Amino acid sequence: MTNIIEIGQQVPDFTLPASTGGVMSLSQFRGRKVLLYFYPKNMTPACTQEACEFRDAHDEITARGAVVLGISPDSLASHAKFISKNSLPFPLLSDEDHRVSEMFGVWQLKKLYGREFMGIVRSTFLIDEQGILTAEWKKVRVKGHVEKAVEEIMK
Numbered sequence: 001m002t003n004i005i006e007i008g009q010q011v012p013d014f015t016l017p018a019s020t021g022g023v024m025s026l027s028q029f030r031g032r033k034v035l036l037y038f039y040p041k042n043m044t045p046a047c048t049q050e051a052c053e054f055r056d057a058h059d060e061i062t063a064r065g066a067v068v069l070g071i072s073p074d075s076l077a078s079h080a081k082f083i084s085k086n087s088l089p090f091p092l093l094s095d096e097d098h099r100v101s102e103m104f105g106v107w108q109l110k111k112l113y114g115r116e117f118m119g120i121v122r123s124t125f126l127i128d129e130q131g132i133l134t135a136e137w138k139k140v141r142v143k144g145h146v147e148k149a150v151e152e153i154m155k
Helices: 045-063 076-086 099-103 145-154
Strands: 015-017 023-025 033-038 066-072 092-094 107-112 115-120 123-127 133-137
Touching (some): 133 145
Parallel strands (some): 066 092
Antiparallel strands (some): 033 123
């Protein structure tokens, strides 16, 4: 088990395949706040609602000098369809080996209809301009979540 990042700690740099082509590293966004949100699966109702709420708040988020990055274990091909279908203006990163999800402690044992499996627990993290984790929301309920994250950026 890797050490899980806690509020107040420097977030280690990571690089993942990006929907924009090539790869993206967290260090690319130094000097800007980063809203990093982890979600279980493209095209599912709650994940679509969450992505669309981030999409609808995107202008407000970027006006405050922040960026949105979505991460799931889905493939880049799946991300491309999800972005196209929902007109998402921010990149999605593919964490197929769940290395980054484990670093944030969101790759966990889940239960659904009596079945147990490993998967992402919906969570969002706010990283400041110096790469320090300043806020986190774990086991997120989609309704009202994006508004809380936007409010935190403004602090």
